[in-house]
Amino acid sequence: MRFSSFRAILAAAALALLAHAAGAIDTEAAFPDPALQARYEHLTNELRCLVCQNQTIADSNASLAGDLRREVKEMIGRGDSDAQIKAFLTARYGDFVLYDPPLSARTMLLWAAPGLLVLLTVGIVVRTVIRRSRQPFEDDETEESA
């Protein structure tokens, strides 16, 4: 029983991965060179389609996403660096176009939030443990004296 449910989970995960791979809209490789193609896939998966705001431009079939894929392809073909391509797009669409926003004064809180949450959680846990570790003794005393 256990084994078969484990296999079911594996199958579901494999399906999800396949679905993700099939999510890319391009039907053929943009570049014959695998290194350039890898850069193209990496970049288009990191850039947000601004029409359907929770999809990357690699996943979206919106007309604008197609135009942005063409732009990325041409810039890679011209020999522009990833940083130049991202700078070109953020100058026009802002940091929102990046799924991986850069660390700046404005995004400070965003980046610090996970650390702050961990600190807060540890603080609460430590406080609770200390308080509880004291409690039984007080309870014992009151029970004995009662």
Add this chain to the structure above:
Amino acid sequence: MWRYFTPAAAFLILGGLFAYALVRIQNGTLDPREIKSPLLGKPAPSFVLPTVANTAVKFDSASLKGRPYVVNVWGTWCPSCRDEHSALLVIARQANIPFIGIDWKDDNALAQQYLAQLGNPFTETVADADGRIAIDWGVYGAPETFLVGADGKVLVKFAGALTEAIWAEKFAPYLQGGG
């Protein structure tokens, strides 16, 4: 009693924030989908594009230098553009500054027909057939309307169907006195 204080306070603070955001979305002062344009305060992107009226003739944005103008990005395929069209006609007549229409990824014959049928609010309409100029302007959905100042810098960007009320609130203040 005190043990309930923290969860109750957390609930009230979060609930208050949600209610505040929902009310602002409801009355239209907050749009979570709005993306602030990085172009604001920067020089407006230049373009040389064929005109919709005659694709053999090119229009150069350099000819607008030295005076404020409006750029409106639209398309015949865009329902919200049709919605804002009557308001655009009124606003363009009253504002009395150049209104440049960028016909975004459109069929030129359909665009000519559209303007002939619904009226033409634009001083000049250019065809951005492959959408490259729209990318330069950071356009992500038509209609979008920009106001460029006499110094050539982008003053306002508005995404969505323009109305006379929105024009009066967001655009007109920049044009009073000296506009």
